[in-house]
Amino acid sequence: MWLMSNVEYAALTTGASVLMRDGFGLKVLQCQGNRIVKLFRTKRLLSTSVVYPYSLRFTRNAKRLNRMGVPSVEVERTFYCHAIRRHGVIYPMLEGEALVAILANGEANDDLMEKLAGFIAQLHKQKIYFRSLHLGNVLLLPDGRLGLIDVADLSFNWLPLSMWQRRRNFRHLLRVSQHRQLIERFGIERFIECYLDAAGISCGEKSRFLSRLVTAPT
Known part of the structure; x- marks a missing residue:
């Protein structure tokens, strides 16, 4: 997993379009080159997502779906950015x-x-x-x-x-x-x-x- 700095996060998301947000902040961004950045927050301190983040679950599930013949995204990279306290995944936009x-x-x-x-x-x-x-x-x-x-x-x-x-x-x-x-x-x-x-x-x-x-x- 990439431990992303605040500078790297800013470079990744500069000029990005916000596709989804909620009351806690940004959730999905469309960045340059039609790359999607999906962010995950830890909802509770006592949660399995602390030791097994949603970004890793997302990546595992997407890989397995594709292996089973169910089209899904293909994750390029997972990361954690301490500056925004979010785990995330980066993947090319699924055409459709x-x-x-x-x-x-x-x-x-x-x-x-x-x-x-x-x-x-x-x-x-x-x-x-x-x-x-x-x-x-x-x-x-x-x-x-x-x-x-x-x-x-x-x-x-x-x-x-x-x-x-x-x-x-x-x-x-x-x-x-x-x-x-x-x-x-x-x-x-x-x-x-x-x-x-x-x-x-x-x-x-x-x-x-x-x-x-x-x-x-x-």
């Missing part, structure tokens, strides 16, 4: 457009929604549990495939995902009001049924999945 932007620019795109349902089903078949699943973290790539960004909060399970985990993934996907409205154009129940078909869920389990989705705990 976020689904939220595509869907917000026009009418319901049935082919894209069916592709997304099948993509989620494939992730679950591969025992991948992406806790940060939402329309802003899934990109449509130039070759027509879907890819993932912001992959720090992701796990690779030994066992098949439970129905509770699958429902929780959908609750997370639908909890952002704008994203839910975009999916409603296609039809939420129709979207979930496309997923269930692609996932090979039995008819009996389908009805239970749909009926419990609304009341499943987060």
